[in-house]
Amino acid sequence: MAFREINTKMVQAAVAPGQRLFSQRGAMLAYQGDVSFTPNMSGGRGGVVSMIGRRVANEDTPLMTVEGSGTVLFGHGGHHVQVIELSGDTLYVEADRLLAFEGTLEQNTVFLGSEGGVMGMVRGQVSGQGLFTTTLRGHGSVAVMAHGGVFEVPITPQRPVRVDPQAYVAHHGDVRNKLSTALGWRDMVGRGSGEAFQLELSGSGTVFVQASEEKL
Numbered sequence: 592m593a594f595r596e597i598n599t600k601m602v603q604a605a606v607a608p609g610q611r612l613f614s615q616r617g618a619m620l621a622y623q624g625d626v627s628f629t630p631n632m633s634g635g636r637g638g639v640v641s642m643i644g645r646r647v648a649n650e651d652t653p654l655m656t657v658e659g660s661g662t663v664l665f666g667h668g669g670h671h672v673q674v675i676e677l678s679g680d681t682l683y684v685e686a687d688r689l690l691a692f693e694g695t696l697e698q699n700t701v702f703l704g705s706e707g708g709v710m711g712m713v714r715g716q717v718s719g720q721g722l723f724t725t726t727l728r729g730h731g732s733v734a735v736m737a738h739g740g741v742f743e744v745p746i747t748p749q750r751p752v753r754v755d756p757q758a759y760v761a762h763h764g765d766v767r768n769k770l771s772t773a774l775g776w777r778d779m780v781g782r783g784s785g786e787a788f789q790l791e792l793s794g795s796g797t798v799f800v801q802a803s804e805e806k807l
Contacts, residue, residue: 680764745796765796
């Protein structure tokens with residue numbers, strides 16, 4: 592594991608020669624050893640084409656490359672930090688929630704409308720996530736940020752999970768998602784529950800939900 596949770600708001604990363612990490616610029620809190628931090632324009636293993644896609648999709652959070660030999664403490668804005676391990680699958684997460692990730696992971700951008708058609712696009716608008724999201728694929732660990740802590744909810748074929756779009760952080764696994772609505776006459780007259788839109792995730796995997804409906 593490249594990242595170790597020091598507390599709920601900081602992670603420590605071990606940096607070894609020949610390996611590299613990526614983090615948001617300005618997320619380094621302290622470090623020991625011979626470690627360098629350089630601005631990164633391409634980000635991850637996605638290459639130039641992926642970089643252009645992220646810029647077009649507004650999913651291009653400024654990153655820096657971390658290399659050398661030593662240990663680094665990362666944190667940002669006092670946000671809660673959660674480490675997620677990937678074993679060959681794909682993590683779907685907004686770029687601005689990425690604190691740091693291993694260089695072994697391939698970064699890319701996907702169009703939300705491809706998962707749910709028009710409703711996928713509506714989901715992007717309702718959740719405030721836009722029409723695109725960032726993916727990280729491969730073997731390695733990722734440190735993501737959230738408000739108030741993160742709870743992991745397993746998704747099984749028998750038990751899909753419905754999440755408030757504002758509380759959604761990320762998901763991975765063989766998961767399909769769509770936006771569902773619960774609009775009724777009470778909502779029309781202003782007497783509804785206020786939970787008119789829900790993000791439904793089905794299949795097999797895990798969804799990460801934060802303890803707040805506040806965006807970063």
